[in-house]
Amino acid sequence: MTFGMGPALLFCPADRPDRFEKAAERADAVILDLEDGVDPAARADAREALRASSLAPERTIVRVNPADTADFAHDLDAVRATGYRTLMLAKTERADQVERLAGFRVVALCETAKGIMVAERLAQMSLVVALMWGAEDLVASLGGSGSRRPDGRYRDVAAHARARVLLAAGSAGKAAIDAVHLDIDDRTGLEVEVEDAAASGFAATACIHPSQVPVIRDGYRPTPAQIADATALLDAAAGHTGAFRYDGRMVDTPVLRHAEHVVRRAHAG
Incomplete structure (x- = not known):
């Protein structure tokens, strides 16, 4: 996988340049957001702030914004x-929407029913370096009213979409990025x-608040016991x-x- 960012990707509204450097300092990578995080009336200002910024590329x-909107070209x-x-x-x-981004590395955000259903095709495209999924827009595209059950677990349709994006990305050797957890106070x-994402094979998790960054990093970092067990297993395998x-x-x-992946994640952290 050639994504090379993660595991904690922090969204930052592009119309808040005062937050750009702080976000970059706290997270592994910053997602400067010109779409949902910005009021449509402020998008022109957001683009100017983007032009003036100088974060590490x-x-x-x-x-x-979506390829079929007026904001996209701007x-x-x-x-x-x-x-x-x-x-x-x-x-x-x-696929033709992605093709309009020639010259860029593309993270295809699959967050509608149509997007989920073409995830496999998108993952095979050379411009695409990663897939991400989104729960709330997906359920909205289906006419639903919420992606989670009262106990906080994803509804079946959201869990299916999550798995499908992960499998699509993995089948093409691309990275998969897990969706944001909107309840900032729900650390547990x-x-x-995050533990499930790391164990399942996601490369990173996106987040919306700096307080979520250390939780994500800790979740992707194997524990000392996991590292010791994986190392011992690999050492034992050398004689067999x-x-x-x-x-x-x-x-x-x-x-x-599995053990090799644990050791690799430990070194990456």
Whole structure:
């Protein structure tokens, strides 16, 4: 996977240049948002603030408005005046929309029913470096009223979309980014989701508040016990060919790959 950002990606409204540097200092990468995070009346100002900004391009993503909107062309004009070359395309639904972003690295944001249904096709495109999914816009596109159950768990349709985007990205060797957790005060809920995201194979999780960054980082970072267990297992495998018994369980290639991923995440952190 060539995404190279993460695990904590912090959204920052592009009309708040006073927050740009702070966001960059606190997160692994910043998503400067020209779409939902900005009032439509303030988008022209947001684009000017984007042009004047100077964050590190390798740690900056710009979310642009959907390709079929009037704002899209204006957003691209603003981005082209900067050094930023990784774009997040809001409400990606078709391959031809991505093709309009030639010259950029694209994070395809699948957050509508149409977007989820073409995730596999989008992941195969050379411009696309990662897929992300969004729960609230997805449910809105279906005519629903909420992505979560009363206990905070995702409804089945949202969980299905999440899994489909992860599988689509993985099938193409691309990174998958997990959706934001909107309840800023729900640290426990975020911890559970991040642990599941890291264990399932997501490369990063997006967030909307700086307080969520350390929770995400901790969730993607293996514990010392996990690192020790994975290292010991890989050391034991050095003396074996094929499947073998270790610590009361059968170890084969998939189990070794799990251990390798744990060690890799530890080194990345």
